[in-house]
Amino acid sequence: MNKRGLSERDICTKYIMPAIERGRWDVQLQVREQVHLTRGRVIVRGKLVARGEQKFADYVLYWKPNLPLAIVEAKDNTQSIGAGMQQALNYAEMLDVPFAFSSNGDGFLFHDRTGYANPVEQELGLNEFPSPADLWARYCRWKNIDPGEQPVVQQDYYSDGSGKSPRYYQVTAINRTIDAVAKKQDRILLVMATGTGKTFTAFQIIWRLWKAGVKKRILFLADRNILVDQTKTNDFKPFAGAMTKITNRKVDQSYEIYLALYQAISGAEPGKDIFRQFSPGFFDLIVVDECHRGSASENSAWRGVLDYFSSATQLGLTATPKETADVSTSHYFGEPVFTYSLKQGIEDGFLAPYKVVRIDLDKDVLGWRPRRGQRDRHGEEIEDRIFNQRDMDRNIVLEQRTRVVAYKVTEFLNSTSRYDKTIVFCEDIDHAERMRQALVNENADLCAENRKYVMRITGDNPEGKAELDNFISPEERYPVIVTTSKLLSTGVDARTCKVIVLDQSIKSMTEFKQIIGRGTRIEEDYGKLFFTIIDFKKATELFADPEFDGFPEQVYQPTPDDPMDPPPGGDDEESEESSGGEDDGPPDTDEPEEEGARRKYYVADVPVEVMATRVQYYGKDGQLVTESLRDYTRKAIREKYASLDSFLRTWSKADQKRVIVEELERAGVFLEPLAEEVGKDFSPFDLICHVAFDQPPLSRKDRASNVRKRNYFAKFGEPCRTVLEALLDKFQDEGVDDIEDINVLKVQPLAQLGTPVELVGRFGGKAPYKKAVQELESELYNGGDPPKRNPG
Structure with a gap:
């Protein structure tokens, strides 16, 4: 048989799979073909919304379903035996496995990443493929797993038979955590971007440790009632019967899985904390959701819970680790055993990219100074100084400014969809209420159809808070637009939120990342592939900060004689400790301003105008770029074809021109939306030559x-x-x-x-x-x- 005439799939079927089987691998349980690792990055430019190329491995080999060991990449026989090795190594790093194979049907090139092999790479014949036992022994040496640790490491995932399995990065997060627990590490940190499935990952970790008998009683701590309820009814549902939520003053100690609010189990008076009804050694494992918050502060009342159960293994989950002079996540939990960032999630296509509409208002940019002796509408004499952007709606209210913001938000929704779920972040409750009123007036027609079209959801408003579940539910249409200050900034799973409006001064990187996280979930069934940030306060300049998508450096250095004190007035969202019953708000809940705490002037007759508008897109390197669909297409095509001659040679040699178009689509070049902008009478050939290489196009x-x-x-x-x-x-x-x-x-x-x-x-x-x-x-x-x- 002439191998060189066979396709890649033929090579897999006739040569690679038989060789793996001869290595004594169980094809049903230990071998998976065509394993999709990523979903393809969502690309947004102008009217273009499309997915780029997915990554998939030809074969992934497993010791058990929860333990991948090796990647095998196949190429057709016209290529060398090692032609797929670089691709295989890339996938091996993604899956955190030590072994990579490349084959063209003649044999295998085997790469051993454990550091113990000599040589690192070697060619193997088709009858020399390593056995599962061989690779498992090498894997255990690589991971330093001793025989006593193997039972917990090998414990299976929970499976409901639906075929749902953890994504590749969740597999790594779970296995690294299990490894750390097996090695008796008592403080563990997982950093995973909002929307990447931290709770599902935590469930699988708990399930495996619980089923293996290593951790028999577990406490899951969160700081919002909705987070506890979502966890109990969704990801943790398989624990039903063994699980309870701590809600009463008297606890039932007959369960194995406990869920609780910090505020529900820690009281204001020492000695009256509900958690003290448990013995200090009652729990084997405590999982701390959003652990960058109270648990990161040494003097926090919340830390008292963790200190009381100090003998338990404690796992911290966060999307936004906090490192300041006063608060440190890593000082308590240690460096993360695994990090999956927003940038990586967007690149893999699991998270939604963002488009930024930056709107600068003249009084924000140029400032505003009152006339001498000018009074506001309450008769208060206005302080004689220049009020700048940071003052707006904090120290001074220009009522025309509120109307302009509401008008621009409504104008944007009119250009897209007036039913796109939208969160408007305001400076405080007063600002959120005034913005609600302005948005109602701008959308009077839809508010007449349903008064809940625009609502304020803040910590002081029971009716608004009662609508939170409806806002985050994809199936519920109303509310559509909500105004808030702090209440929706963290933990709220608003999966179909398509618009985030920033009319709030944000200086804390932690708070900024939490707010951006409200839009990062993808819901393709509801048309949610990306979201738009409308920025009136230059908050999106924080995207340029290296800390935005990296792990912050620890700057807190405790000394024995100088314990860490909470910062005066608190630090961003942790400014207000809350205790008592389960319905108490979290530390960043909207709270009414104390009377006289901050003077605020209200001025009605100062005109405010839009000074500049700029649209930016999420770029391939994670940076915001200002470019048109035409510019983006030109750059992407030229990355593939350096010159017109290079493209013409490829085009003329191609048996099927459609193949070239499909290759460009996988690289993120989609010609259909480009044709709508440039001209529908042009063929792909003319669109490419014209946009990328400045050639005059000819119509069909x-x-x-x-x-x-x-x-x-x-x-x-x-x-x-x-x-x-x-x-x-x-x-x-x-x-x-x-x-x-x-x-x-x-x-x-x-x-x-x-x-x-x-x-x-x-x-x-x-x-x-x-x-x-x-x-x-x-x-x-x-x-x-x-x-x-x-x-x-």
Whole structure:
């Protein structure tokens, strides 16, 4: 058999899989083919919203379903045995496995990343594939897993039979945590971006430790009632019967899995804390959700809970570790055993990218100074100074400014969808209420249909808080627009939120990342692939801070004689410790301002205008870029084809032009939305040459006309000419670019000329027909010569 004529899949079926089987791998339990690792980055430019190329491994080999060991990448036999190795190593790093194989059907190139192999890479014959036991022994040495630790490391995931399994990064997070527990590490930190499934990951960790008998009683701590309830009814549902939520003053100690609010179990008076009804050694494992908050502060009342149960293994979960001079997540929990960032989540296609609409208002940028002796609408004399952007809605209220913000938000929704779920972050409760009123007036028609179209959801408003579940539910239409200050900044799973409005001064990186996290979830079933940030306060400048997508450096240095004190007035969202019953708000809950705490002037007659608007997109490197769809396409095409000549050579040699278009789509170049912007009368060839290489485009009609003028069809007999002329008409009139696809013979007007078999038969068979169509394409696109170049 001629291997070089076989496809990659044929090589897999005839050579690679049999070799793996000869290595004594259980094909049903230990081998998975075509394993999709990523979903493809969502690309947003102008009207373009599409997914890029997914990453998938040809084979992943497992010791057990929860323990991947190796990657095998296949190539066809026209390539070398090691042609897939770099790709295999990339996937091996993603899956945190030590072994990578590459094969073209002649044998295997084997790469051992454990550090113990010599040589690191070696070629193996088709009958020399390593056994599972061999690779497992090497894996245990690599991970330093001794025989006593193996039972817990090998414990299976929970499975409900639906086929749902953890994503690749969740597998790594789970296994690294299990390894740390097996090695008796007592403080463990997982850092995973909002929307990447921290709670599901925590559930699988708890399930495996619980089933293995290593951790028998577990406490899951959160600081919001909705987080506890969501966890209990969703991810933790399989624990039903063994699980309870601590809600009463008297606790039932007969359960094994406990869920609780910090505020529900820690009281204001020492000695009256509910958690003290448990003995200090009652819990084996405590999982701390949003652990960057109270638990990171040494003098926090919340830390009292963790200190009391200090003998338990404590696992901290956070998307935003906090490191300040006063508060340190890593000082308590240690460096993270695993980090999965927002940038990586967006790159993999699991998280939604963002578009930023930056709107600068003239009084924010230039400032505003009152007239001497000017009074506000309450008769208060306004302080004589220049009020700048940070003062707006904190120290001074320009009522026209509120109306302008509401108008611009409404204008944006009118241009997209007026039912896109939207959160408007305001400076305080007073600002949130005034913004609600302004948005009601701008959307009077929809508010008349349903008064809940716009609502304020803040900590002081029971009716607004009662609508929180409806706002975050994808199935519920109302509320659509909500105004808030702090209440929605963290922990709220607003999966279909498409618009985040920032009219709040944000200086804390932790708070900023939490707010941005409200929009990062993808819900394709509801049309949510990206979200838009409308920024009125320059908050999105924080995207340029290196700390935004990295682990912050620890700057807190405790000394024995100088314990860490909470900062005066608190630090951003941790400013207000809360205790008592379970319905008490979290430390960043909106609270009414104390009377006289901050003077605020209200001015009605100062005009406010939009000074500048800029639209920026999430770039491939994670930076915000200001570029049009045309600019983006040009750059992406030139990354693949450095010159016009390079593209023309590839195009002319391609048997099927559609393959080139598909390759560009996998690279993030989608020509259909580009055609809407540049012109729908142009073929992909002309769009590429024009946008990427500045060539003057020809319409399909012009190209078809040029073919006819050259009398190209004269060399064909009437039966063949009729088919080719019909194909040309199809290209010209209906924009059918892939005339090489034989399926085009099944549609009118070609179908009325005969069946595909009959039409191909006119040319003497499939090969002569294919040759004639390729010649027609050559005549169409360049008439035998490349397009003329522009001067320069």
